[in-house]
């Protein structure tokens with residue numbers, strides 16, 4: 001059996017009295033697009049931060065391609081490209097300069113840097129806009145630039161936290177198009193969190209539904225819907241396994257995140 005890209009066992013993290021992640025067992029097969037779905041506050045970002053080694057687990061273990069994330073932190077970090085929810089591009093720099101900065105941060109060898117930067121920009125469709133300031137980019141272009149920043153070190157696991165939040169439908173599909181193309185070209189594993197059930201249905205081969213720190217359902221979107229019966233949606237599956245409507249569980253917090261990304265749509 002091939003080693004999974006990620007294996008979490010009994011993963012737990014609490015912030016004071018708030019248990020954000022509550023005993024998560026999860027296996028993410030290599031080479032697929034895997035969606036971690038759940039409403040605001042479900043524990044998705046906290047789970048991702050433990051997988052990236054940015055946050056130590058209070059209990060349980062994470063393995064990335066068989067490497068223990070607690071003991072082999074630096075090796076694990078080199079396998080991962082991470083696009084957080086927060087903006088990570090600098091509006092004063094050109095697209096190319098932004099990606100080159102990440103190439104230096106991730107120790108891409110000096111003689112390969114210019115080519116790798118150009119390849120990453122090409123992979124997200126930004127080559128012709130690469131030399132103007134990122135402050136002139138649209139929201140979708142900024143998201144694609146952040147994708148290029150994560151791709152420049154040629155990671156085996158690409159982790160995207162809400163990659164399409166706050167974008168209009170056209171920009172959302174262009175981001176997904178690039179993600180799917182990169183995965184097809186490189187075979188890398190993609191772990192994505194999203195609030196958008198329709199996007200998960202369309203683009204993720206497997207999904208985990210997370211609610212209040214726990215994984216409530218796991219499988220392909222089609223399998224999960226089939227278990228519930230004909231005509232059901234992923235929203236229905238979520239309601240069936242949690243007893244909550246997805247939107248009710250959200251408690252409005254997502255609006256703040258959306259607003260934040262909307263205001264950040266133009267840099268500078």
Ligand SMILES: Nc1ncnc2c1ncn2[C@@H]1O[C@H](COP(=O)(O)OP(=O)(O)OP(=O)(O)O)[C@@H](O)[C@H]1O
Nearest residue numbers: 015018019020038039040041042043044045046047
């Ligand atoms: N740094 C922190 N300090 C205190 N509480 C936190 C912190 N980060 C997250 N939490 C809490 O942990 C819980 C899980 O948050 P987390 O951000 O992991 O959820 P999420 O599913 O990623 O939601 P979102 O889409 O809003 O990021 C929430 O109750 C949140 O308020």
